[in-house]
Amino acid sequence: MSILVIAEHDNDELKGATLNTITAAKEIGPDIELLVVGFSCDAVVEKACLIPGISKVLVADKETYKNFLAENIGSLVAEIGSDHSHILASATSNGKNFMPRVAALLDVAQISEIISVLSEDTFERPIYAGNCIATVKSSDSIKVITVRATGFDDCESEGGSAPRENLDQDTNLGISAFVSEELAKSDRPELTSADVVISGGRGMQSGENFRLLEGIADKLGAAIGASRAAVDSGFVPNDMQVGQTGKIVAPNLYIAVGISGAIQHLAGMKDSKVIVAINKDADAPIFQVADYGLVADLFDALPELESKL
Amino acid sequence: MKVLVPIKRVIDFNVKVRAKSDETGPDLTNVKMAINPFCEIAVEEAIRLKEAGTAQEVIAISIGTNACKEQLRTALALGADRAILVETEIEVEPLGVAKLLKAVVEREQPELIILGKQAIDDDSNQTGQMLASLLSYPQGTFASKIKIEKGKINVTREVDGGLQTVSLDLPAVVTTDLRLNEPRYASLPNIMKAKKKPFDTLTPEELNVDASPRIEILKVSPPPERPTGIIVNSVDELIEKLKNEAKVIS
Numbered sequence A: 001m002s003i004l005v006i007a008e009h010d011n012d013e014l015k016g017a018t019l020n021t022i023t024a025a026k027e028i029g030p031d032i033e034l035l036v037v038g039f040s041c042d043a044v045v046e047k048a049c050l051i052p053g054i055s056k057v058l059v060a061d062k063e064t065y066k067n068f069l070a071e072n073i074g075s076l077v078a079e080i081g082s083d084h085s086h087i088l089a090s091a092t093s094n095g096k097n098f099m100p101r102v103a104a105l106l107d108v109a110q111i112s113e114i115i116s117v118l119s120e121d122t123f124e125r126p127i128y129a130g131n132c133i134a135t136v137k138s139s140d141s142i143k144v145i146t147v148r149a150t151g152f153d154d155c156e157s158e159g160g161s162a163p164r165e166n167l168d169q170d171t172n173l174g175i176s177a178f179v180s181e182e183l184a185k186s187d188r189p190e191l192t193s194a195d196v197v198i199s200g201g202r203g204m205q206s207g208e209n210f211r212l213l214e215g216i217a218d219k220l221g222a223a224i225g226a227s228r229a230a231v232d233s234g235f236v237p238n239d240m241q242v243g244q245t246g247k248i249v250a251p252n253l254y255i256a257v258g259i260s261g262a263i264q265h266l267a268g269m270k271d272s273k274v275i276v277a278i279n280k281d282a283d284a285p286i287f288q289v290a291d292y293g294l295v296a297d298l299f300d301a302l303p304e305l306e307s308k309l
Numbered sequence B: 001m002k003v004l005v006p007i008k009r010v011i012d013f014n015v016k017v018r019a020k021s022d023e024t025g026p027d028l029t030n031v032k033m034a035i036n037p038f039c040e041i042a043v044e045e046a047i048r049l050k051e052a053g054t055a056q057e058v059i060a061i062s063i064g065t066n067a068c069k070e071q072l073r074t075a076l077a078l079g080a081d082r083a084i085l086v087e088t089e090i091e092v093e094p095l096g097v098a099k100l101l102k103a104v105v106e107r108e109q110p111e112l113i114i115l116g117k118q119a120i121d122d123d124s125n126q127t128g129q130m131l132a133s134l135l136s137y138p139q140g141t142f143a144s145k146i147k148i149e150k151g152k153i154n155v156t157r158e159v160d161g162g163l164q165t166v167s168l169d170l171p172a173v174v175t176t177d178l179r180l181n182e183p184r185y186a187s188l189p190n191i192m193k194a195k196k197k198p199f200d201t202l203t204p205e206e207l208n209v210d211a212s213p214r215i216e217i218l219k220v221s222p223p224p225e226r227p228t229g230i231i232v233n234s235v236d237e238l239i240e241k242l243k244n245e246a247k248v249i250s
């Protein structure tokens, strides 16, 4: 039986998280089908067909699926997935939204945010904000899984030529409707896939002061993140939150500025390759996970760092 | 309307949990327990709906051991009108919780069910969506704002790219994100009054639900340890280390 992977995209662009999820799928088994569900998403399908190692790309291109309403996508994926051994999606806000509906419709458990594959039915996933790693074995006939992107490398994105197969399904439960969205626009790399991330916390004191991070981010090609305290204080929007309940990042370099290092923040960044902490309190817990700690006032350190980079 | 609020008893969010040395599970001896923070936000939102006259009754429900009564009493002290404990000794997985909640929803017929988006112990982020699916209800997950109007609920959701607003038919399921509200504290007089509020106890058998687990936890281990870092003395030293030792900048 084949593995069904649900592509993560926004109708225009195939998101990088899809490639990590395919890597996880390849560790489970060789026969992988990719489902692109959305509306007017030909550009995404074209890219999807180029990914090596995919047996076919299933396409549900219907207006019903335009805004990824979980009610409709959940029903579609449960229907398509019912004759597959595994259904995998990225643990993005979209994947987290519809996948448990799929699992419930199929009467199987969901295994959330796996970070490694041990066999076709055994996986590792973090629990307790990443302070423990659970090895879990599923006894269900279909394994419904969300994949944490930081746990798996990207697969190749070019060189394949999978056939496209259009689906007729147009499942609209008619109980929910899209109203509006306010999406943040940024020229910077995406937080979850950036090589370098620089994050500010409550110590930044204001949204205005995040400018101090921008200059450095420009020089390093970094994405900008934040602690929950910085988001709650209204310095920056919610989509910048890194942590247990925000985004999980694992860049090559993570720079935490004016962030104390609460358990919930560490949960979102402690798998970064190199961690730098800049904090004026030498006892801040962030220094316990930092490879390089600088005890300094950020208002002195950041301008100096920017000018010397 | 009637609002049902499922709450989970979990470790206090300040506790740094460690795996037991024999790797059979998390070490929870003598740790402080509390209402899951997201469920606290759910209780608060339900009470605000009642205060605004939109809701008439708020029912708190928990699934777990007898000890969950403590968290249900807190919910009553915060303003819930009555509580239900579905008592079981087994650790019920999100699918089982959703099935038990569905059975209670069928009895109680609430128009709105507000859950936390995620329990901070298992970090599953599943139960609300599963419940909605089992009931064929719409869902507004990761809510940072809700508005009820003419038989519908508008939910503003925190999504990866920013915010999305959806309009859902009632009855509906909502799961809370951190910025939905700031929960109040229970006052002493309310804690006293809560003792007199109705409290029912049910079992999975009475609800005719099979909530047995599907997932076996083979082991629980500590995460890989990070090598101890160093404190640098200056910005110059930091740049030098990042360039020449860590080789992450050029």
Ligand SMILES: Cc1cc2nc3c(=O)[nH]c(=O)nc-3n(C[C@H](O)[C@H](O)[C@H](O)COP(=O)(O)OP(=O)(O)OC[C@H]3O[C@@H](n4cnc5c(N)ncnc54)[C@H](O)[C@@H]3O)c2cc1C
Binding pocket: A200, A201, A202, A203, A204, A226, A227, A228, A229, A230, A241, A242, A243, A244, A245, A246, A247, A257, A258, A259, A260, A261, A262, A263, A264, A265, A268, A278, A279, A280, A281, A284, A296, A297, A298, A299, B013, B037, B038, B120
């Ligand atoms: C259920 C739940 C989920 C949560 N999820 C998340 C999450 O996903 N992500 C998250 O980040 N948090 C999360 N939190 C919140 C978390 O517990 C902390 O409250 C939060 O991370 C603190 O943010 P902070 O480090 O910016 O602020 P603080 O803890 O206030 O730390 C500010 C730091 O800045 C330093 N500082 C101040 N001024 C300067 C200066 N001039 N120069 C240098 N340093 C300075 C201080 O020494 C201090 O260490 C969650 C909490 C709960 C209850």
Ligand SMILES: Nc1ncnc2c1ncn2[C@@H]1O[C@H](COP(=O)(O)O)[C@@H](O)[C@H]1O
Binding pocket: B006, B007, B008, B009, B036, B038, B039, B042, B061, B062, B063, B064, B092, B094, B097, B114, B115, B116, B117, B118, B119, B120, B122, B123, B124, B125, B126, B127, B128
């Ligand atoms: N045992 C339980 N009893 C009551 N509510 C629960 C229970 N488990 C989960 N929930 C609800 O479901 C939400 C999400 O939990 P989870 O899916 O486990 O991350 C929680 O915030 C609660 O509102």
